[in-house]
Amino acid sequence: MGKPDADDPGLPDLPPEWGRVVVPDDASALAAEAEQVRRELSRQAPETAGPTPPLALPLLVLLVAVVTTLAGLVTVTWSRSPRSTVPTSTPAPYAPPPGLTGRSLPALxxxxxxxxxxxxxxxxxxxxxxxxxxxxxxxxxxxxxxxxxxxxxxxxxxxxxxxxxxxxxxxxxxxxxxxxxxxxxxxxxxxxxxxxxxxxxxxxxxxxxxxxxxxxxxxxxxxxx
Incomplete structure (x- = not known):
């Protein structure tokens, strides 16, 4: 069996409110207490753990990527699509430069x-x-x-x-x-x-x-x- 740690001159004094602490000679004697501590920690883990990251942010990133890709495809397709034919107007007849009438024919x-x-x-x-x-x-x-x-x-x-x-x-x-x-x-x-x-x-x-x-x-x- 163990003996009180207060009787061991090599250990420091423990707080008095802990009472007498007995250290067993066989560590298996603490199995029951260890199991109880594990159960307590298991019950407290869901309460202390942070909230699970929501799925909204990854979905939003995915949606933006899809929309950007579709927009790029539409732009490329539009630029390659045949443009509507613009009717070409017949050029208007050009008028002679002013001042020709009344001039003498050059000596050609x-x-x-x-x-x-x-x-x-x-x-x-x-x-x-x-x-x-x-x-x-x-x-x-x-x-x-x-x-x-x-x-x-x-x-x-x-x-x-x-x-x-x-x-x-x-x-x-x-x-x-x-x-x-x-x-x-x-x-x-x-x-x-x-x-x-x-x-x-x-x-x-x-x-x-x-x-x-x-x-x-x-x-x-x-x-x-």
């Missing part, structure tokens, strides 16, 4: 089979620039509408659609682009430009885009008067 030399031809020597004239189109209808219409005494000059016309040359029709070339530079009118695909010049070499009218002979017939008739 055009080319006829390699030979220079002074442009002013052909006035009065209807000059048709066909450097951006084949324009067979416009060329034929100009030749038929010109009154007697007015020269029709086709400039850079396609040889396949040129009006047969005659005393009243001259097919010339402008390799340096002098007329376009003078007019400040760039060539526009599919259209011809017409100039009406009186017998003094003065520009009477500029038609940037010829649609029919009706665009210049009144002025053309006066050139032959």
């Amino acid at each position: 030399d055009l080319v006829d089979d390699g030979q220079p031809v002074p442009l002013r020597s052909l006035v009065p004239a209807l000059i048709v620039l066909a450097d951006a189109c084949t324009c067979p209808a416009e060329l034929a219409g100009a030749a038929s509408a010109a009154p007697r005494g007015v020269t029709v000059v086709t400039v850079d016309a396609d040889p396949a659609v040129r009006v047969p040359p005659s005393a009243a029709v001259r097919a010339l070339e402008d390799p340096a682009g002098g007329l376009r530079a003078f007019l400040h009118l760039p060539a526009r695909a599919g259209t011809a430009t017409a100039l009406l010049v009186d017998r003094t070499g003065t520009l009477v009218k500029v038609v940037p885009e010829v649609r029919s002979t009706g665009d210049y017939e009144p002025e053309l008739a006066r050139l032959g008067g």
